[in-house]
Amino acid sequence: MVSTALPDSRWIARGEERTSLPRFLFWLAPWAVLLALGVYAAGLCLYYGLNQTNMDNRFAFGLWIFLDLGIIALGAGAFFTGFLVYILKRAELRPILNASVVVGFICYSGAVAILGIDVGQPLRFWFTFWHPNTHSMLTEVTFCISCYLTVLCLEYIPILLRNRQLRKLPSFLVFEHQLHKLVPVLAAVGTLLSFFHQGSLGGLYGVLRGRPFAFRQGFFIWPSTFFLFILSAIATGPSFLMLITATAEKVTGKKLVPYDVLRRLGFISGVLLGIYVAAKSIDTLIWLNFTSPSEGFAGWQYYMYKPFGTPILFAEIVLFGLLPAFLLTFRRTAAHRGWLLAAAFLACAGVLMNRFVLTVQTLALPTLPFDEFLQYTPSWQEVASFGGVIAYGVIIFSLSYRYLPLFAHSKGDDAHVPGH
């Protein structure tokens, strides 16, 4: 016969072609092993404490915080796409909206999970709300991330309820319909929350007066890193979304969204990246020439410790900033899929490098005359937890792709997007 039904075909949207269940499980298997290892490592950290890591009182931010900052920045595609579609009415980005929500959900839930291990005592999570440190930017970050994860869950629910079997329950379908009508409100709230927590994550470094490598001056109570983090997140979020979509297209062998959507995302990403690079360059010049000298440090001092030489600054601003910004916005390169995706990759690598520099380089550099250059290598538990979050993301995205309508126009007919 033409084809036989998959064992789980009743859960797959009508008309969608998916790989066989054994093949899908074969794809998931290594990720499940990695996730299991991550859960085991996280369990060790929670049971025995942070002595399972290679962090200490001086090197208190490590791989986990780098991961948190990185995926929160890359996950900004969720709120920013919602903002573009619902607030700025850029309807052409609708085909990628559901995928952006799932990517955002994965990024933020992964970040919160890692924070839960890093902070320790997860059963006392409510302390941060009830006994907050009112002088810490992390308090604002905690509040905003918690609220935004709630918002992302609520945005994920309508997508979940569109599963072929779940939508057969009238109450679910009607609730999904009604909730979907209110999603613009959630998108607006998500934008507000994201704006503040992305900024505060950057502001957190900018206020470290005892760490002159990170310390910045700024506007009112906000150091310049507050604004740079927001800019870099909204610049690279769409690029990450583009990369995820392209990867999904490669893995599944299907065209999931029209190329114009990727180009549009690329253009938005490129323009914002250009603005970010300009702002970052100005900020770096001000910091090197005014802020740092006023704290008693010459600029060259920061770059005399290998591997954190000046090439890392060059890479951050030019290789991972200016170059992808140019490739994403220049019409001829953006028309070429390879260049577009390479540029998106560079942009994402750039934001990760920025978070790495601010997290690791800041702590590694000596600040007092008797300080030494600190070295830190993550323990296997840290690496495994890190890998566990990556595996969690792949599994959730794979399951969502298989059973939920992630990409609205992948069927190839003119059926419009339900509920939109």
Next chain:
Amino acid sequence: MFPGIDGFHWTVGHVVFLALFFAVALTVITTVASAAWRTAKDFRDHRAFELCWKDDFSALPSADRRCRHELAGRVISRTCDHEFDCRTCTNYQQFAVLPATGFAHDLGLEYPADRLYHRGHTWVKPAEDGTVTIGLDALADHVIGDPDSVEMPAVGDSVDVHQTIWRIKKNGYVVSVRAPLEGTALSIGNRENRWTLQVRPRLDLQDPHTLRHLLRGPEVHGWVSRELERLQVQLRPRDTAATLADGGVLIRGLMDALPNSNWDTVLADTFLEV
């Protein structure tokens, strides 16, 4: 942070932060509560099933959403934009007056002219006492054959148009058959009378609009012809191109005859399942 906790002070910063935090929390809670309340209201006002059908309809492939006038050959191509509800379609009359140009040939299936048909493969036969009889049409009967079991509404149950009226189990598949009109079940059939239902329609049968959404005459022929073509393509042997039939009629009990076909897709297409 909160009043009464850990040395809280009424400062501008605290007030602004608390106001923002509670505004956000309140907005999120209100949004969810509002969605839940609207859902309950939709069920109370009997709008829920209409919303479900609208949503299902929009998710159907365009091939399943052809206008009845295209099926009858009155227009070359037209996609229904009214969820198959011709009762409220303002364009209905404009096309209905055009001559049907569809070519009629023998379908090999019995579609009596005294009945009206729903796209979900059910028929409706009005009776003089103001009730209607509802049954599964010939194509559906030939596809399913003898069901393993059938779930039907109980006597007195309310039936909503386009919502599930029968749940038929066959070879491990569950087929949800959509109701052709709204009403109240008066009596339910059994295996002998092919599970037919007698229903008292919610709307007045004397009103010509009440059954206007159901197919009739040349529309039925055009529709069933397309359905047969679809079946032929979907049930063709593996690794063969679509070919024209060289005659013959559909056998009854296709699900038994071709157990390895992709019945999930075939049944979804046949019974307008999303």
